[in-house]
Amino acid sequence: MERLQPRALSVLVGLAALTIALAGLRGVAGIVGPAFLALVLIITVYPVRVWLVKHHVPGWLASVILLLSVYALMILVTLALVISVGRLAVLVPDYTPQINGYVTDVTAWLQDRGVGSDQVNAIKDSFDVGSLVGVATDILSGILGVLSDIFFIMTLLLFLAFDAAPTMKVVGTLADHKPDVVAGLASFASGTRSYMAVSAGFGFIVAVVDVGALLIIGVPGAFIWGVLAFVTNFIPNVGFVIGVVPPAVIALLDGGPGLMIAVVIIYSVINFVIQSVIQPRFVGDAVGLSATLTFISLVFWAWAVGPLGALLAVPLSLLFKALLVEADPDARWALPLISGKVPAAD
Template sequence: MNADHEAGRRTSPRSRPFALTLLYGAAALTITLAGMRSVADIITPVFLALVITVTVHPVRRALERTRLPAWLVSVVMLVCAYLLILVLTLALTLSVAQLATLIPQYTSELTQRVTDLGGALQTLGVDQEQIDRMVNAIDPGQLVSLVGSLLSGTLGVLSDLLFLFTVLLFMAFDTNGLRRGLAVLADRFPDPVTALAHFTQGTRSYMGVSAVFGLIVAVIDGVVLYLLDVPGAFAWAVLAFVTNFIPNIGFVIGLIPPALIALLEDGPGLMLTVIALYSVINFVIQSIIQPRVVGDTVGLSPTLTFLSLVFWTWVLGPLAALLAVPLSLLMRALLVEADPGASWALPLISGKPAPAGEPMRPEPAPPD
């Protein structure tokens, strides 16, 4: 009888093998990701609206201390959110438009650079057929067309602004109701509410850190490009600010346009100078200092920050590159911090062991 009882316990659902549990989790994850990819056009702007609302929420808290009417506070918060998204959209559009304006002016120079490159490869012993194939592939007309398509795609973002603005409108006026609802739920479900509070704090800290470092990088890059007499220095500085919100590889994206223009303007020497200075300035600040500050601020390791960029861009598209860290913070809050049994994963996520004698779970935070 005892043997049968033990056998029943081993085959009960509560003692399911770990491998089977892992397979169930992988299957659920696959279905979830497929669903997210199918509705990425909805998820991305909605989450962007949430991040913007969280970012400008300190404005609401400051205005609430002045005893202004609640509706007026919501209107001011909404205006701040609208201004923020318009500034970012116009900054990106300005940079792409500047590139689209400059490239056609350098068509002859681009053709000459391609010819010079072919001659250099020939002296190195590269087969002439391969050189001809490469030279024919680098068509200045196609490059101009590519830049034009990029500009059209950037302007196409404007068509999504109406949906984004509508979502921001509802979020701005629903903030107080949501805060009251979370306060009521805090007594019954303290862990999920605390996790969501940590998500809002981490997201706001990340956006603030990225904005500060982005402004520093933009000013330094703009001054350097101006002193080097690279056309469009202001536009490339603005682009450097926007791409700073993309973890780890943002400086590479911001480097391509000014390096290309420098090559066409004054040859490989100026291009290499721009690349060298950008690498020293942007790589040190954006890829070494900033990830460490972000990791200390929001509790994500540099490796996880980079992987989140790749993962969320694959799942939700290019715009998710700007939202990779907030998306990872939300997943950490929902899947780890909200579950007391998953607190063991927090040191792995942050890349730092929990101090001896202290719990691994974060300290409770009030609903924000």
């Protein structure tokens, strides 16, 4: 009993501190999200600078090339999102007659089965054109909203690009004094780099295949849905569902149930082969998060940071795992619980 009371008190104090920290995090989410995005981009592209330096490129020039590479990546993604949001805003209203027709059919079907007129009218009034593809609009617009703060992100990237090398040297000097912290940070950087690089690579492949398939079967807005597929590939577990619903709805409105079923089947096959079979083999054990914990982290970071938190859920979780578990020898017993894998026998 003498040990239980202090331990319970420590847990309560920890929970109270966590609650305060989360309230503060939500209050500064508009800064934390873009700042962490800039950090993740630098970490992902940093091997380019290492390669250049090994090939006798001056350090300052390697940092400039690193910075320009990240800038080019951001500009390409921003342009793709701007075009997609604009085309989506033009595309959706064109299907107002079809949507109204489906709503009328559904309300008539409900009335035939004895549903009251008040309830039917409430359901009918709740439908609007934008809500049917609102998830796609929210995601694309949310990410575009973050990238629209381009001055802050690009300025931060400028400092990060030139501070990256000195910071790495400083961290290296701490290895003798704080080996566990350095090892944890190295694990975070390696896991983040693997996750982001593989997700971007396979997201591009999925987007290209999706666009090609949608063009062949004649679904409008193929480029929009390709950009959405690329973005949602960074969202673990539910990204595929978010990516398939909007084009399936448009296919239903444009070509009927047959075209919608074709879209669902094509997306399901592509998702299973690329995202469920091939992609995990390339990521390997770098992430070290169980499927359940990954889903919980997705919900938590989306709540704490906003739409960008859903895209950066895995890197954010890797950072906290590195700082709170991997950097603390007394807490490493939790690593098998976090990864969901039984440690190998000695």
